[in-house]
């Protein structure tokens with residue numbers, strides 16, 4: 171057990187993580203002329219723990235493997251996906267069977283697209299349909315809508331009659347009305363105006379009440395810092411750093427990884443200095459450190475060797491020079 175796991179965020183929280191991912195990897199076979207050539211390695215050495223009541227942001231740019239990570243936890247990966255490592259939910263290892271039982275019950279997904287709403291069903295009905303207690307379903311749906319600031323008549327509307335922000339909120343209401351103990355929100359804030367973004371983030375925070383754990387998947391570090399307790403920085407399929415929100419301050423001197431520091435400094439309120447280059451494409455990952463080609467402090471050693479994860483100052487990092 172790492173020291174980070176021994177230090178839950180507050181005394182009242184249970185010691186056992188809700189979700190624990192260890193050495194997780196994911197690859198897809200690539201066929202050429204009918205022969206299996208290679209595997210495209212999309213996720214490597216991934217690790218993360220989420221405690222009850224905690225919001226953990228998984229921050230990474232487009233194509234870094236975030237949605238596939240969510241699908242891995244839910245057990246809805248494509249048939250041909252090959253996975254390695256271990257995922258535990260409330261201390262018990264996830265199997266296909268267990269994932270099936272938990273999915274939509276103890277573990278709920280807020281999908282990346284509002285297209286996930288049924289276009290032919292009124293929103294109230296959609297939210298009610300996931301409540302198991304049929305006598306309470308109306309009340310639970312209404313309470314969720316009210317908590318999330320949706321006007322009372324929203325339940326009579328079809329998804330096409332809603333604004334983008336309201337449709338998002340209906341998706342969040344579905345998770346809120348569920349009995350889920352872990353909620354995975356996959357990129358729930360794309361293309362929202364400033365005010366709506368602020369409100370939706372507040373709504374996601376509300377989900378963590380009642381000791382629920384939230385995995386908040388986003389490419390927006392700014393949004394992540396607004397509500398998350400911990401930030402896992404995902405790059406080219408690997409976690410480069412897991413830091414507490416408080417570590418993001420000043421010049422980034424408490425951050426451990428050069429990529430996290432760069433993300434922090436690229437924020438408008440800091441220097442706005444963007445990092446040059448792009449993350450490696452899935453399957454085209456360098457032999458050494460995945461960040462080496464863009465790293466300002468990389469050496470020859472980083473080209474040839476892969477840094478292991480280490481706990482430094484109560485956070486996880488994968489860098490030889492942290």
Ligand SMILES: Nc1ncnc2c1ncn2[C@@H]1O[C@H](COP(=O)(O)OP(=O)(O)OP(=O)(O)O)[C@@H](O)[C@H]1O
Nearest residue numbers: 198212231232233234235236237238239248389452
């Ligand atoms: N079935 C598949 N077979 C092979 N490669 C795949 C498959 N599905 C996804 N990928 C690749 O895996 C990588 C990660 O995809 P994923 O959708 O998880 O990224 P993401 O971080 O969620 O991106 P975004 O921010 O755009 O949603 C992408 O490069 C994608 O091309």
Ligand code: NI
Nearest residue numbers: 236237282357
């Ligand atoms: Ni995605």
